[in-house]
Amino acid sequence: MSVTVRVPAKVNVQLAVGAARPDGFHDLANVFLAVGLYDEVTVTPAAELKITCSGPDAHQVPLDASNLAARAAIALAARHGLAPDVHIHIAKDIPVAGGMAGGSADGAGALLACDTLWGTGASRTELLEICAELGSDVPFSLLGGAALGTGRGELLEPLPVGGSFHWVFALADGGLSTPAVYGEFDRLTAGTDVPAPAAKPELLAALRAGDATALAASVVNDLQPAALSLFPALARTLAVGSAAGALASLVSGSGPTTAFLAKSAESAEEVASALLASGTCRAVRVTSGPAPGATVVAPAV
Ligand SMILES: C[C@](O)(CO)[C@H](O)COP(=O)(O)OP(=O)(O)OC[C@H]1O[C@@H](n2ccc(N)nc2=O)[C@H](O)[C@@H]1O
Numbered sequence: 001m002s003v004t005v006r007v008p009a010k011v012n013v014q015l016a017v018g019a020a021r022p023d024g025f026h027d028l029a030n031v032f033l034a035v036g037l038y039d040e041v042t043v044t045p046a047a048e049l050k051i052t053c054s055g056p057d058a059h060q061v062p063l064d065a066s067n068l069a070a071r072a073a074i075a076l077a078a079r080h081g082l083a084p085d086v087h088i089h090i091a092k093d094i095p096v097a098g099g100m101a102g103g104s105a106d107g108a109g110a111l112l113a114c115d116t117l118w119g120t121g122a123s124r125t126e127l128l129e130i131c132a133e134l135g136s137d138v139p140f141s142l143l144g145g146a147a148l149g150t151g152r153g154e155l156l157e158p159l160p161v162g163g164s165f166h167w168v169f170a171l172a173d174g175g176l177s178t179p180a181v182y183g184e185f186d187r188l189t190a191g192t193d194v195p196a197p198a199a200k201p202e203l204l205a206a207l208r209a210g211d212a213t214a215l216a217a218s219v220v221n222d223l224q225p226a227a228l229s230l231f232p233a234l235a236r237t238l239a240v241g242s243a244a245g246a247l248a249s250l251v252s253g254s255g256p257t258t259a260f261l262a263k264s265a266e267s268a269e270e271v272a273s274a275l276l277a278s279g280t281c282r283a284v285r286v287t288s289g290p291a292p293g294a295t296v297v298a299p300a301v
């Protein structure tokens with residue numbers, strides 16, 4: 001008896017970052033778009049909590065209680081007076097420490113999988129509450145689609161999207177630590193007046209219309225200068241994608257994955273080939289978004 005949940009990666013089409021708050025987090029206007037790269041989380045009853053991981057980046061994933069999937073199982077079990085005795089297997093396809101919310105995806109996936117396996121019947125509200133305790137990106141991993149995240153990114157308002165967008169992702173050699181990138185943002189903006197973050201109306205309209213050209217004209221990531229400062233080689237990857245015809249080239253979230261919005265599936269393939277041929281990234285992925293949020297794919301039998 002086991003339950004498998006599929007969970008998407010995300011790209012931030014707008015990431016507006018405010019000044020650091022007293023609690024160390026930053027207020028955001030975070031426009032999330034789920035894209036079709038997925039991790040699959042399978043939970044099976046076991047004598048004790050155990051985690052395994054497969055996939056090309058598996059060796060970088062912690063297999064102890066610090067794994068967000070383990071933390072999710074423990075949090076749900078504690079709320080319902082259960083023992084978190086499950087084997088969690090993560091089939092990992094989302095790049096690790098890549099700015100695509102891979103760990104968050106596993107947290108949301110394990111939560112939904114354990115809820116289904118244990119029959120805890122937690123409401124959507126309770127699941128989202130636990131997600132927010134696990135991390136700022138985790139609620140969106142559960143929800144999927146597109147959403148505006150405010151607060152530290154955990155307060156979600158689903159957004160309408162009028163079509164599918166073609167994306168290419170270039171995976172970098174190495175990762176970036178999210179706190180380090182926010183720290184670099186603070187260093188780069190020290191002494192300046194950081195405006196309160198706000199979603200751009202023209203960007204929300206472009207999403208609503210499914211208009212890739214209009215979306216490309218308005219994407220913006222306030223963490224990009226910080227990511228480039230810590231990982232300067234990313235500038236070359238961005239330039240290659242733009243020269244190959246991408247409508248927009250940007251750092252995905254805290255990086256170092258770079259994201260390229262293409263006008264068509266054919267153009268996306270051309271951008272991907274140029275990126276690979278340039279030698280400025282370790283791998284490329286072609287996909288589209290929005291993608292659905294965490295979904296049970298193989299229920300308990
Ligand atoms: C960069 C993004 O991926 C964009 O969606 C997120 O803002 C990061 O979300 P996350 O990885 O879920 O981050 P969390 O696990 O909640 O926080 C990790 C660390 O990132 C920094 N952090 C995160 C979110 C936020 N709004 N402000 C922050 O300053 C803090 O240093 C925090 O200690």
Ligand SMILES: Nc1ncnc2c1ncn2[C@@H]1O[C@H](COP(=O)(O)OP(=O)(O)OP(=O)(O)O)[C@@H](O)[C@H]1O
Binds near residue numbers: 062066099137
């Ligand atoms: N299930 C998990 N998968 C990957 N990393 C995990 C997981 N649980 C905990 N981690 C830890 O979290 C760190 C960040 O990994 P993750 O892949 O979530 O980064 P990210 O995609 O850049 O995050 P975000 O986009 O949400 O800022 C890893 O280096 C690892 O130590």
